[in-house]
Amino acid sequence: MTTTVYKNSTRRNVGLLAACQALLFTNNSTLIAINGLVGLSLAPYAALATLPVTCWVLGGAAATMPASFHMKRVGRQRGLTTGTFFGIVGALICAAAIWLQNFWLVCLGTFVWGTYNAYGQYYRFAAADIASPDFRATAISLVLAGGLVGGILGPTASRVTVGLVGPKFMGAYLVLILFALATMIILRFIRIPTPSAAERSSSGRPLREIAAQPRFIVAVLSAAIGYGVMNFLMTSTPIAMQVCGHPYGAAAFVISSHVVAMFAPSFVTGRLIRAIGVLPLMFVGAALNLVCIGIALAGVAVANFWWSLVLLGVGWNFLYIGATTLLTETYRPEERAKAQGLNDQSIFIVMAISSFTSGMTVTAAGWARVNLLALPLVAAIAATIVWYGWRSRARKAAAA
Known part of the structure:
Protein backbone atom coordinates (compact mmCIF):
# COMPACT_ATOMS: atom_id res chain seq x y z
CA MET A 1 0.00 0.00 0.00
CA ARG A 191 5.16 18.04 -3.18
CA ILE A 192 8.92 17.66 -2.91
CA PRO A 193 10.44 17.24 0.57
CA THR A 194 12.59 20.17 1.66
CA PRO A 195 16.24 19.39 2.42
CA SER A 196 16.86 18.18 5.97
CA ALA A 197 18.77 20.33 8.45
CA ALA A 198 21.74 17.98 8.12
CA GLU A 199 21.68 18.28 4.33
CA ARG A 200 21.45 22.09 4.48
CA SER A 201 24.30 22.42 6.97
CA SER A 202 26.64 19.84 5.44
CA SER A 203 28.62 20.59 2.32
CA GLY A 204 29.92 17.06 1.80
CA ARG A 205 33.10 16.50 -0.17
CA PRO A 206 34.95 19.41 -1.78
CA LEU A 207 33.73 20.20 -5.29
CA ARG A 208 37.20 19.45 -6.63
CA GLU A 209 36.96 15.90 -5.32
CA ILE A 210 33.49 15.38 -6.78
CA ALA A 211 34.52 16.81 -10.14
CA ALA A 212 37.62 14.59 -10.27
CA GLN A 213 35.52 11.41 -10.50
CA PRO A 214 35.76 9.87 -13.98
CA ARG A 215 32.00 9.31 -13.99
CA PHE A 216 31.39 12.99 -13.24
CA ILE A 217 33.81 14.06 -15.98
CA VAL A 218 32.10 11.84 -18.55
CA ALA A 219 28.64 13.13 -17.55
CA VAL A 220 29.56 16.83 -17.67
CA LEU A 221 31.60 16.61 -20.87
CA SER A 222 28.86 14.65 -22.64
CA ALA A 223 26.12 17.05 -21.54
CA ALA A 224 28.04 20.27 -22.17
CA ILE A 225 29.74 19.38 -25.46
CA GLY A 226 26.67 17.52 -26.71
CA TYR A 227 24.50 20.57 -26.00
CA GLY A 228 27.10 22.91 -27.48
CA VAL A 229 27.43 20.92 -30.73
CA MET A 230 23.65 20.70 -31.05
CA ASN A 231 23.28 24.46 -30.53
CA PHE A 232 26.19 25.20 -32.89
CA LEU A 233 24.71 23.19 -35.76
CA MET A 234 21.07 24.12 -35.09
CA THR A 235 21.63 27.89 -35.05
CA SER A 236 23.79 27.69 -38.17
CA THR A 237 21.24 25.71 -40.18
CA PRO A 238 18.74 28.48 -41.17
CA ILE A 239 21.61 30.71 -42.34
CA ALA A 240 23.22 27.86 -44.27
CA MET A 241 19.93 26.93 -45.94
CA GLN A 242 19.35 30.54 -46.96
CA VAL A 243 22.84 30.74 -48.45
CA CYS A 244 22.14 27.51 -50.35
CA GLY A 245 19.03 29.08 -51.89
CA HIS A 246 16.38 27.17 -49.95
CA PRO A 247 13.15 29.02 -49.04
CA TYR A 248 12.36 30.14 -45.49
CA GLY A 249 9.55 27.59 -45.27
CA ALA A 250 11.99 24.75 -45.84
CA ALA A 251 14.29 26.03 -43.09
CA ALA A 252 11.35 26.42 -40.70
CA PHE A 253 10.25 22.84 -41.43
CA VAL A 254 13.77 21.50 -40.81
CA ILE A 255 14.07 23.34 -37.48
CA SER A 256 10.60 22.30 -36.29
CA SER A 257 11.41 18.67 -37.17
CA HIS A 258 14.65 19.03 -35.23
CA VAL A 259 12.80 20.27 -32.13
CA VAL A 260 10.38 17.33 -32.31
CA ALA A 261 13.35 14.95 -32.65
CA MET A 262 14.97 16.53 -29.58
CA PHE A 263 12.06 15.77 -27.26
CA ALA A 264 9.83 13.05 -28.76
CA PRO A 265 12.30 10.23 -27.88
CA SER A 266 12.00 11.26 -24.20
CA PHE A 267 8.91 9.07 -23.86
CA VAL A 268 11.11 5.97 -24.36
CA THR A 269 14.63 7.14 -23.43
CA GLY A 270 14.26 6.16 -19.79
CA ARG A 271 13.13 2.66 -20.76
CA LEU A 272 16.05 2.35 -23.18
CA ILE A 273 18.47 3.25 -20.38
CA ARG A 274 16.98 0.51 -18.21
CA ALA A 275 17.11 -1.96 -21.10
CA ILE A 276 20.65 -1.42 -22.46
CA GLY A 277 22.35 0.81 -19.87
CA VAL A 278 23.18 4.49 -19.71
CA LEU A 279 26.65 4.36 -21.32
CA PRO A 280 25.55 2.34 -24.39
CA LEU A 281 22.68 4.76 -24.99
CA MET A 282 25.01 7.75 -24.65
CA PHE A 283 27.33 6.15 -27.19
CA VAL A 284 24.40 5.68 -29.57
CA GLY A 285 23.65 9.39 -29.12
CA ALA A 286 27.22 10.34 -30.03
CA ALA A 287 27.15 7.93 -32.99
CA LEU A 288 23.93 9.52 -34.29
CA ASN A 289 25.62 12.92 -34.11
CA LEU A 290 28.53 11.56 -36.17
CA VAL A 291 26.08 10.25 -38.78
CA CYS A 292 24.35 13.64 -38.72
CA ILE A 293 27.64 15.36 -39.59
CA GLY A 294 28.32 12.83 -42.35
CA ILE A 295 24.94 13.49 -43.97
CA ALA A 296 25.48 17.26 -43.71
CA LEU A 297 28.85 16.95 -45.43
CA ALA A 298 27.40 14.74 -48.18
CA GLY A 299 25.27 17.50 -49.74
CA VAL A 300 23.18 20.63 -49.28
CA ALA A 301 19.77 19.43 -50.49
CA VAL A 302 16.81 20.01 -48.17
CA ALA A 303 16.78 16.26 -47.46
CA ASN A 304 20.38 16.43 -46.24
CA PHE A 305 19.54 19.25 -43.85
CA TRP A 306 16.38 17.47 -42.66
CA TRP A 307 17.97 14.09 -41.93
CA SER A 308 21.02 15.74 -40.39
CA LEU A 309 18.98 17.88 -37.98
CA VAL A 310 16.58 15.06 -37.05
CA LEU A 311 19.49 12.74 -36.16
CA LEU A 312 21.13 15.63 -34.31
CA GLY A 313 17.99 16.03 -32.20
CA VAL A 314 17.71 12.34 -31.32
CA GLY A 315 21.43 12.14 -30.58
CA TRP A 316 21.19 15.16 -28.28
CA ASN A 317 18.28 13.55 -26.43
CA PHE A 318 20.18 10.33 -25.75
CA LEU A 319 23.34 12.19 -24.70
CA TYR A 320 21.61 14.77 -22.50
CA ILE A 321 19.25 12.45 -20.65
CA GLY A 322 21.96 9.80 -20.35
CA ALA A 323 24.47 12.32 -19.00
CA THR A 324 21.92 13.70 -16.52
CA THR A 325 21.17 10.17 -15.29
CA LEU A 326 24.89 9.40 -14.99
CA LEU A 327 25.48 12.62 -13.07
CA THR A 328 22.93 11.67 -10.39
CA GLU A 329 25.19 8.72 -9.50
CA THR A 330 28.17 10.94 -8.64
CA TYR A 331 27.05 12.89 -5.57
CA ARG A 332 25.48 12.48 -2.15
CA PRO A 333 22.25 14.33 -1.21
CA GLU A 334 24.15 17.11 0.60
CA GLU A 335 26.41 17.57 -2.45
CA ARG A 336 23.73 17.83 -5.14
CA ALA A 337 23.62 21.65 -5.15
CA LYS A 338 27.24 22.16 -6.15
CA ALA A 339 27.44 19.10 -8.41
CA GLN A 340 24.29 19.98 -10.34
CA GLY A 341 25.26 23.66 -10.37
CA LEU A 342 28.68 22.99 -11.88
CA ASN A 343 27.16 20.70 -14.49
CA ASP A 344 24.56 23.20 -15.67
CA GLN A 345 26.95 26.14 -15.48
CA SER A 346 29.30 24.23 -17.78
CA ILE A 347 26.43 23.67 -20.21
CA PHE A 348 25.47 27.36 -20.23
CA ILE A 349 29.06 28.48 -20.82
CA VAL A 350 29.46 26.13 -23.78
CA MET A 351 26.07 27.25 -25.11
CA ALA A 352 27.13 30.89 -24.91
CA ILE A 353 30.30 30.15 -26.89
CA SER A 354 28.44 28.10 -29.51
CA SER A 355 25.68 30.72 -29.88
CA PHE A 356 28.21 33.52 -30.30
CA THR A 357 30.39 31.70 -32.83
CA SER A 358 27.88 29.77 -34.96
CA GLY A 359 26.61 32.67 -37.05
CA MET A 360 30.07 34.07 -37.66
CA THR A 361 31.46 30.65 -38.60
CA VAL A 362 28.78 29.70 -41.12
CA THR A 363 28.84 33.12 -42.83
CA ALA A 364 32.63 33.35 -42.93
CA ALA A 365 33.62 29.72 -43.58
CA GLY A 366 30.52 27.92 -44.82
CA TRP A 367 28.29 25.02 -43.74
CA ALA A 368 30.89 22.33 -44.41
CA ARG A 369 33.42 23.99 -42.12
CA VAL A 370 30.81 24.26 -39.36
CA ASN A 371 30.34 20.48 -39.46
CA LEU A 372 34.07 19.78 -39.70
CA LEU A 373 34.60 21.85 -36.54
CA ALA A 374 31.90 19.85 -34.74
CA LEU A 375 33.32 16.49 -35.86
CA PRO A 376 36.30 16.21 -33.45
CA LEU A 377 34.13 17.36 -30.53
CA VAL A 378 31.58 14.60 -31.11
CA ALA A 379 34.37 12.08 -31.69
CA ALA A 380 35.90 13.12 -28.36
CA ILE A 381 32.59 12.47 -26.58
CA ALA A 382 32.30 9.01 -28.15
CA ALA A 383 35.90 8.17 -27.25
CA THR A 384 35.40 9.33 -23.66
CA ILE A 385 32.29 7.17 -23.26
CA VAL A 386 34.09 4.13 -24.69
CA TRP A 387 37.09 4.74 -22.41
CA TYR A 388 34.94 5.00 -19.30
CA GLY A 389 32.91 1.92 -20.24
CA TRP A 390 36.10 -0.10 -20.76
CA ARG A 391 37.53 1.21 -17.47
CA SER A 392 34.36 0.29 -15.55
CA ARG A 393 34.29 -3.24 -16.97
CA ALA A 394 37.98 -3.73 -16.18
CA ARG A 395 37.42 -2.66 -12.57
CA LYS A 396 34.43 -4.96 -12.16
CA ALA A 397 36.43 -7.86 -13.60
CA ALA A 398 39.32 -7.14 -11.23
CA ALA A 399 36.97 -6.94 -8.23
CA ALA A 400 35.42 -10.29 -9.15
Whole structure:
Protein backbone atom coordinates (compact mmCIF):
# COMPACT_ATOMS: atom_id res chain seq x y z
CA MET A 1 0.00 0.00 0.00
CA THR A 2 2.76 2.44 0.99
CA THR A 3 4.72 1.59 -2.16
CA THR A 4 1.66 2.25 -4.34
CA VAL A 5 1.04 5.63 -2.71
CA TYR A 6 4.72 6.55 -3.16
CA LYS A 7 4.66 5.60 -6.84
CA ASN A 8 1.45 7.55 -7.46
CA SER A 9 2.85 10.61 -5.67
CA THR A 10 6.09 10.42 -7.65
CA ARG A 11 4.30 10.09 -10.97
CA ARG A 12 2.01 12.98 -10.07
CA ASN A 13 4.99 15.21 -9.24
CA VAL A 14 6.79 14.16 -12.42
CA GLY A 15 3.69 15.02 -14.45
CA LEU A 16 3.48 18.48 -12.86
CA LEU A 17 7.20 19.07 -13.44
CA ALA A 18 6.72 18.05 -17.09
CA ALA A 19 3.97 20.67 -17.36
CA CYS A 20 6.35 23.27 -15.92
CA GLN A 21 9.00 22.18 -18.43
CA ALA A 22 6.47 22.57 -21.26
CA LEU A 23 5.67 26.13 -20.17
CA LEU A 24 9.36 26.97 -19.72
CA PHE A 25 10.22 25.76 -23.21
CA THR A 26 7.17 27.54 -24.66
CA ASN A 27 8.50 30.76 -23.17
CA ASN A 28 12.08 30.09 -24.27
CA SER A 29 10.99 29.18 -27.82
CA THR A 30 8.95 32.38 -28.02
CA LEU A 31 11.86 34.40 -26.70
CA ILE A 32 14.29 32.88 -29.20
CA ALA A 33 11.84 33.42 -32.06
CA ILE A 34 11.44 37.16 -31.43
CA ASN A 35 14.69 38.28 -29.79
CA GLY A 36 16.77 38.26 -32.96
CA LEU A 37 14.13 40.33 -34.77
CA VAL A 38 13.80 42.71 -31.82
CA GLY A 39 17.57 43.08 -31.74
CA LEU A 40 17.69 43.74 -35.47
CA SER A 41 15.04 46.47 -35.21
CA LEU A 42 16.47 48.22 -32.14
CA ALA A 43 20.23 47.58 -32.14
CA PRO A 44 22.45 50.57 -32.98
CA TYR A 45 24.49 48.23 -35.21
CA ALA A 46 23.31 45.14 -37.10
CA ALA A 47 26.22 43.16 -35.65
CA LEU A 48 24.60 43.50 -32.19
CA ALA A 49 21.28 42.00 -33.29
CA THR A 50 21.88 38.68 -31.50
CA LEU A 51 23.12 40.31 -28.28
CA PRO A 52 19.73 39.90 -26.52
CA VAL A 53 19.92 36.13 -27.12
CA THR A 54 23.52 36.07 -25.87
CA CYS A 55 22.46 38.02 -22.75
CA TRP A 56 19.75 35.42 -22.14
CA VAL A 57 22.37 32.65 -22.17
CA LEU A 58 24.80 34.68 -20.05
CA GLY A 59 22.07 35.40 -17.50
CA GLY A 60 21.47 31.68 -17.19
CA ALA A 61 25.18 30.98 -16.79
CA ALA A 62 25.49 33.60 -14.05
CA ALA A 63 22.46 32.33 -12.12
CA THR A 64 22.93 28.56 -12.38
CA MET A 65 25.14 28.03 -9.33
CA PRO A 66 23.35 30.55 -7.05
CA ALA A 67 20.00 29.00 -8.04
CA SER A 68 21.22 25.54 -7.09
CA PHE A 69 22.44 26.66 -3.66
CA HIS A 70 19.26 28.67 -3.09
CA MET A 71 17.19 25.52 -3.60
CA LYS A 72 19.45 23.66 -1.20
CA ARG A 73 18.47 26.19 1.48
CA VAL A 74 14.75 26.60 0.78
CA GLY A 75 13.79 23.47 -1.15
CA ARG A 76 12.80 22.81 -4.75
CA GLN A 77 9.26 24.18 -4.60
CA ARG A 78 10.13 27.59 -3.15
CA GLY A 79 13.29 27.86 -5.22
CA LEU A 80 11.59 27.05 -8.52
CA THR A 81 8.81 29.51 -7.67
CA THR A 82 11.46 32.18 -7.15
CA GLY A 83 12.74 31.40 -10.63
CA THR A 84 9.33 32.12 -12.19
CA PHE A 85 9.34 35.50 -10.43
CA PHE A 86 12.53 36.40 -12.30
CA GLY A 87 10.80 35.34 -15.50
CA ILE A 88 7.94 37.74 -14.84
CA VAL A 89 10.32 40.60 -14.03
CA GLY A 90 12.45 39.90 -17.11
CA ALA A 91 9.40 39.85 -19.41
CA LEU A 92 8.12 43.12 -17.90
CA ILE A 93 11.50 44.77 -18.54
CA CYS A 94 11.46 43.54 -22.16
CA ALA A 95 7.90 44.80 -22.67
CA ALA A 96 8.90 48.20 -21.24
CA ALA A 97 11.93 48.21 -23.54
CA ILE A 98 9.68 47.71 -26.58
CA TRP A 99 7.43 50.53 -25.41
CA LEU A 100 10.47 52.80 -24.95
CA GLN A 101 12.27 51.40 -28.03
CA ASN A 102 15.40 50.86 -25.92
CA PHE A 103 17.80 48.16 -27.12
CA TRP A 104 19.91 48.01 -23.97
CA LEU A 105 16.83 47.58 -21.80
CA VAL A 106 15.90 44.55 -23.93
CA CYS A 107 19.34 43.11 -23.18
CA LEU A 108 18.79 43.68 -19.45
CA GLY A 109 15.38 42.01 -19.62
CA THR A 110 16.68 38.93 -21.40
CA PHE A 111 19.59 38.70 -18.94
CA VAL A 112 17.08 38.67 -16.04
CA TRP A 113 14.97 36.15 -17.94
CA GLY A 114 18.04 33.95 -18.10
CA THR A 115 17.73 33.51 -14.33
CA TYR A 116 14.28 31.97 -14.82
CA ASN A 117 15.77 29.63 -17.41
CA ALA A 118 18.58 28.70 -15.01
CA TYR A 119 16.09 27.71 -12.30
CA GLY A 120 13.99 25.87 -14.88
CA GLN A 121 16.90 23.61 -15.83
CA TYR A 122 16.49 22.00 -12.39
CA TYR A 123 13.04 20.56 -13.16
CA ARG A 124 14.77 17.40 -14.39
CA PHE A 125 16.90 17.19 -11.24
CA ALA A 126 13.82 17.75 -9.07
CA ALA A 127 12.30 14.69 -10.74
CA ALA A 128 15.50 12.72 -10.14
CA ASP A 129 15.48 13.73 -6.45
CA ILE A 130 12.07 12.18 -5.79
CA ALA A 131 12.35 9.10 -8.03
CA SER A 132 13.53 5.68 -6.96
CA PRO A 133 16.76 4.52 -8.65
CA ASP A 134 14.91 2.24 -11.09
CA PHE A 135 12.50 5.05 -12.10
CA ARG A 136 15.04 7.90 -12.12
CA ALA A 137 16.00 7.79 -15.81
CA THR A 138 12.34 7.58 -16.81
CA ALA A 139 11.42 10.49 -14.53
CA ILE A 140 14.14 12.67 -16.06
CA SER A 141 13.13 11.77 -19.61
CA LEU A 142 9.41 12.33 -18.99
CA VAL A 143 10.05 15.80 -17.59
CA LEU A 144 12.16 16.69 -20.62
CA ALA A 145 9.36 15.37 -22.85
CA GLY A 146 7.45 18.49 -21.83
CA GLY A 147 9.79 20.37 -24.14
CA LEU A 148 7.95 18.79 -27.09
CA VAL A 149 4.83 20.77 -26.21
CA GLY A 150 6.87 23.93 -25.80
CA GLY A 151 8.60 23.44 -29.12
CA ILE A 152 5.20 23.43 -30.85
CA LEU A 153 3.47 26.14 -28.81
CA GLY A 154 6.39 28.59 -28.68
CA PRO A 155 6.63 29.48 -32.39
CA THR A 156 2.81 29.58 -32.59
CA ALA A 157 2.59 31.91 -29.59
CA SER A 158 5.18 34.25 -31.09
CA ARG A 159 3.26 34.50 -34.38
CA VAL A 160 -0.13 35.06 -32.75
CA THR A 161 0.94 37.58 -30.10
CA VAL A 162 3.61 39.62 -31.91
CA GLY A 163 1.14 42.43 -32.71
CA LEU A 164 -1.41 41.73 -30.01
CA VAL A 165 -0.97 44.98 -28.08
CA GLY A 166 1.17 48.12 -28.25
CA PRO A 167 4.25 48.33 -30.48
CA LYS A 168 5.28 45.23 -32.42
CA PHE A 169 6.62 42.40 -30.18
CA MET A 170 5.30 43.94 -26.95
CA GLY A 171 2.34 41.54 -26.84
CA ALA A 172 4.63 38.53 -27.15
CA TYR A 173 6.63 39.58 -24.10
CA LEU A 174 3.45 40.20 -22.09
CA VAL A 175 2.15 36.70 -22.90
CA LEU A 176 5.37 35.30 -21.44
CA ILE A 177 4.21 36.69 -18.10
CA LEU A 178 0.98 34.67 -18.31
CA PHE A 179 2.91 31.45 -18.97
CA ALA A 180 5.24 32.20 -16.04
CA LEU A 181 2.24 32.82 -13.77
CA ALA A 182 0.72 29.51 -14.87
CA THR A 183 4.00 27.82 -13.94
CA MET A 184 3.91 29.47 -10.53
CA ILE A 185 0.41 28.08 -9.94
CA ILE A 186 1.40 24.54 -10.98
CA LEU A 187 4.41 24.63 -8.65
CA ARG A 188 2.08 25.16 -5.67
CA PHE A 189 0.74 21.62 -6.16
CA ILE A 190 4.15 19.92 -6.31
CA ARG A 191 5.16 18.04 -3.18
CA ILE A 192 8.92 17.66 -2.91
CA PRO A 193 10.44 17.24 0.57
CA THR A 194 12.59 20.17 1.66
CA PRO A 195 16.24 19.39 2.42
CA SER A 196 16.86 18.18 5.97
CA ALA A 197 18.77 20.33 8.45
CA ALA A 198 21.74 17.98 8.12
CA GLU A 199 21.68 18.28 4.33
CA ARG A 200 21.45 22.09 4.48
CA SER A 201 24.30 22.42 6.97
CA SER A 202 26.64 19.84 5.44
CA SER A 203 28.62 20.59 2.32
CA GLY A 204 29.92 17.06 1.80
CA ARG A 205 33.10 16.50 -0.17
CA PRO A 206 34.95 19.41 -1.78
CA LEU A 207 33.73 20.20 -5.29
CA ARG A 208 37.20 19.45 -6.63
CA GLU A 209 36.96 15.90 -5.32
CA ILE A 210 33.49 15.38 -6.78
CA ALA A 211 34.52 16.81 -10.14
CA ALA A 212 37.62 14.59 -10.27
CA GLN A 213 35.52 11.41 -10.50
CA PRO A 214 35.76 9.87 -13.98
CA ARG A 215 32.00 9.31 -13.99
CA PHE A 216 31.39 12.99 -13.24
CA ILE A 217 33.81 14.06 -15.98
CA VAL A 218 32.10 11.84 -18.55
CA ALA A 219 28.64 13.13 -17.55
CA VAL A 220 29.56 16.83 -17.67
CA LEU A 221 31.60 16.61 -20.87
CA SER A 222 28.86 14.65 -22.64
CA ALA A 223 26.12 17.05 -21.54
CA ALA A 224 28.04 20.27 -22.17
CA ILE A 225 29.74 19.38 -25.46
CA GLY A 226 26.67 17.52 -26.71
CA TYR A 227 24.50 20.57 -26.00
CA GLY A 228 27.10 22.91 -27.48
CA VAL A 229 27.43 20.92 -30.73
CA MET A 230 23.65 20.70 -31.05
CA ASN A 231 23.28 24.46 -30.53
CA PHE A 232 26.19 25.20 -32.89
CA LEU A 233 24.71 23.19 -35.76
CA MET A 234 21.07 24.12 -35.09
CA THR A 235 21.63 27.89 -35.05
CA SER A 236 23.79 27.69 -38.17
CA THR A 237 21.24 25.71 -40.18
CA PRO A 238 18.74 28.48 -41.17
CA ILE A 239 21.61 30.71 -42.34
CA ALA A 240 23.22 27.86 -44.27
CA MET A 241 19.93 26.93 -45.94
CA GLN A 242 19.35 30.54 -46.96
CA VAL A 243 22.84 30.74 -48.45
CA CYS A 244 22.14 27.51 -50.35
CA GLY A 245 19.03 29.08 -51.89
CA HIS A 246 16.38 27.17 -49.95
CA PRO A 247 13.15 29.02 -49.04
CA TYR A 248 12.36 30.14 -45.49
CA GLY A 249 9.55 27.59 -45.27
CA ALA A 250 11.99 24.75 -45.84
CA ALA A 251 14.29 26.03 -43.09
CA ALA A 252 11.35 26.42 -40.70
CA PHE A 253 10.25 22.84 -41.43
CA VAL A 254 13.77 21.50 -40.81
CA ILE A 255 14.07 23.34 -37.48
CA SER A 256 10.60 22.30 -36.29
CA SER A 257 11.41 18.67 -37.17
CA HIS A 258 14.65 19.03 -35.23
CA VAL A 259 12.80 20.27 -32.13
CA VAL A 260 10.38 17.33 -32.31
CA ALA A 261 13.35 14.95 -32.65
CA MET A 262 14.97 16.53 -29.58
CA PHE A 263 12.06 15.77 -27.26
CA ALA A 264 9.83 13.05 -28.76
CA PRO A 265 12.30 10.23 -27.88
CA SER A 266 12.00 11.26 -24.20
CA PHE A 267 8.91 9.07 -23.86
CA VAL A 268 11.11 5.97 -24.36
CA THR A 269 14.63 7.14 -23.43
CA GLY A 270 14.26 6.16 -19.79
CA ARG A 271 13.13 2.66 -20.76
CA LEU A 272 16.05 2.35 -23.18
CA ILE A 273 18.47 3.25 -20.38
CA ARG A 274 16.98 0.51 -18.21
CA ALA A 275 17.11 -1.96 -21.10
CA ILE A 276 20.65 -1.42 -22.46
CA GLY A 277 22.35 0.81 -19.87
CA VAL A 278 23.18 4.49 -19.71
CA LEU A 279 26.65 4.36 -21.32
CA PRO A 280 25.55 2.34 -24.39
CA LEU A 281 22.68 4.76 -24.99
CA MET A 282 25.01 7.75 -24.65
CA PHE A 283 27.33 6.15 -27.19
CA VAL A 284 24.40 5.68 -29.57
CA GLY A 285 23.65 9.39 -29.12
CA ALA A 286 27.22 10.34 -30.03
CA ALA A 287 27.15 7.93 -32.99
CA LEU A 288 23.93 9.52 -34.29
CA ASN A 289 25.62 12.92 -34.11
CA LEU A 290 28.53 11.56 -36.17
CA VAL A 291 26.08 10.25 -38.78
CA CYS A 292 24.35 13.64 -38.72
CA ILE A 293 27.64 15.36 -39.59
CA GLY A 294 28.32 12.83 -42.35
CA ILE A 295 24.94 13.49 -43.97
CA ALA A 296 25.48 17.26 -43.71
CA LEU A 297 28.85 16.95 -45.43
CA ALA A 298 27.40 14.74 -48.18
CA GLY A 299 25.27 17.50 -49.74
CA VAL A 300 23.18 20.63 -49.28
CA ALA A 301 19.77 19.43 -50.49
CA VAL A 302 16.81 20.01 -48.17
CA ALA A 303 16.78 16.26 -47.46
CA ASN A 304 20.38 16.43 -46.24
CA PHE A 305 19.54 19.25 -43.85
CA TRP A 306 16.38 17.47 -42.66
CA TRP A 307 17.97 14.09 -41.93
CA SER A 308 21.02 15.74 -40.39
CA LEU A 309 18.98 17.88 -37.98
CA VAL A 310 16.58 15.06 -37.05
CA LEU A 311 19.49 12.74 -36.16
CA LEU A 312 21.13 15.63 -34.31
CA GLY A 313 17.99 16.03 -32.20
CA VAL A 314 17.71 12.34 -31.32
CA GLY A 315 21.43 12.14 -30.58
CA TRP A 316 21.19 15.16 -28.28
CA ASN A 317 18.28 13.55 -26.43
CA PHE A 318 20.18 10.33 -25.75
CA LEU A 319 23.34 12.19 -24.70
CA TYR A 320 21.61 14.77 -22.50
CA ILE A 321 19.25 12.45 -20.65
CA GLY A 322 21.96 9.80 -20.35
CA ALA A 323 24.47 12.32 -19.00
CA THR A 324 21.92 13.70 -16.52
CA THR A 325 21.17 10.17 -15.29
CA LEU A 326 24.89 9.40 -14.99
CA LEU A 327 25.48 12.62 -13.07
CA THR A 328 22.93 11.67 -10.39
CA GLU A 329 25.19 8.72 -9.50
CA THR A 330 28.17 10.94 -8.64
CA TYR A 331 27.05 12.89 -5.57
CA ARG A 332 25.48 12.48 -2.15
CA PRO A 333 22.25 14.33 -1.21
CA GLU A 334 24.15 17.11 0.60
CA GLU A 335 26.41 17.57 -2.45
CA ARG A 336 23.73 17.83 -5.14
CA ALA A 337 23.62 21.65 -5.15
CA LYS A 338 27.24 22.16 -6.15
CA ALA A 339 27.44 19.10 -8.41
CA GLN A 340 24.29 19.98 -10.34
CA GLY A 341 25.26 23.66 -10.37
CA LEU A 342 28.68 22.99 -11.88
CA ASN A 343 27.16 20.70 -14.49
CA ASP A 344 24.56 23.20 -15.67
CA GLN A 345 26.95 26.14 -15.48
CA SER A 346 29.30 24.23 -17.78
CA ILE A 347 26.43 23.67 -20.21
CA PHE A 348 25.47 27.36 -20.23
CA ILE A 349 29.06 28.48 -20.82
CA VAL A 350 29.46 26.13 -23.78
CA MET A 351 26.07 27.25 -25.11
CA ALA A 352 27.13 30.89 -24.91
CA ILE A 353 30.30 30.15 -26.89
CA SER A 354 28.44 28.10 -29.51
CA SER A 355 25.68 30.72 -29.88
CA PHE A 356 28.21 33.52 -30.30
CA THR A 357 30.39 31.70 -32.83
CA SER A 358 27.88 29.77 -34.96
CA GLY A 359 26.61 32.67 -37.05
CA MET A 360 30.07 34.07 -37.66
CA THR A 361 31.46 30.65 -38.60
CA VAL A 362 28.78 29.70 -41.12
CA THR A 363 28.84 33.12 -42.83
CA ALA A 364 32.63 33.35 -42.93
CA ALA A 365 33.62 29.72 -43.58
CA GLY A 366 30.52 27.92 -44.82
CA TRP A 367 28.29 25.02 -43.74
CA ALA A 368 30.89 22.33 -44.41
CA ARG A 369 33.42 23.99 -42.12
CA VAL A 370 30.81 24.26 -39.36
CA ASN A 371 30.34 20.48 -39.46
CA LEU A 372 34.07 19.78 -39.70
CA LEU A 373 34.60 21.85 -36.54
CA ALA A 374 31.90 19.85 -34.74
CA LEU A 375 33.32 16.49 -35.86
CA PRO A 376 36.30 16.21 -33.45
CA LEU A 377 34.13 17.36 -30.53
CA VAL A 378 31.58 14.60 -31.11
CA ALA A 379 34.37 12.08 -31.69
CA ALA A 380 35.90 13.12 -28.36
CA ILE A 381 32.59 12.47 -26.58
CA ALA A 382 32.30 9.01 -28.15
CA ALA A 383 35.90 8.17 -27.25
CA THR A 384 35.40 9.33 -23.66
CA ILE A 385 32.29 7.17 -23.26
CA VAL A 386 34.09 4.13 -24.69
CA TRP A 387 37.09 4.74 -22.41
CA TYR A 388 34.94 5.00 -19.30
CA GLY A 389 32.91 1.92 -20.24
CA TRP A 390 36.10 -0.10 -20.76
CA ARG A 391 37.53 1.21 -17.47
CA SER A 392 34.36 0.29 -15.55
CA ARG A 393 34.29 -3.24 -16.97
CA ALA A 394 37.98 -3.73 -16.18
CA ARG A 395 37.42 -2.66 -12.57
CA LYS A 396 34.43 -4.96 -12.16
CA ALA A 397 36.43 -7.86 -13.60
CA ALA A 398 39.32 -7.14 -11.23
CA ALA A 399 36.97 -6.94 -8.23
CA ALA A 400 35.42 -10.29 -9.15
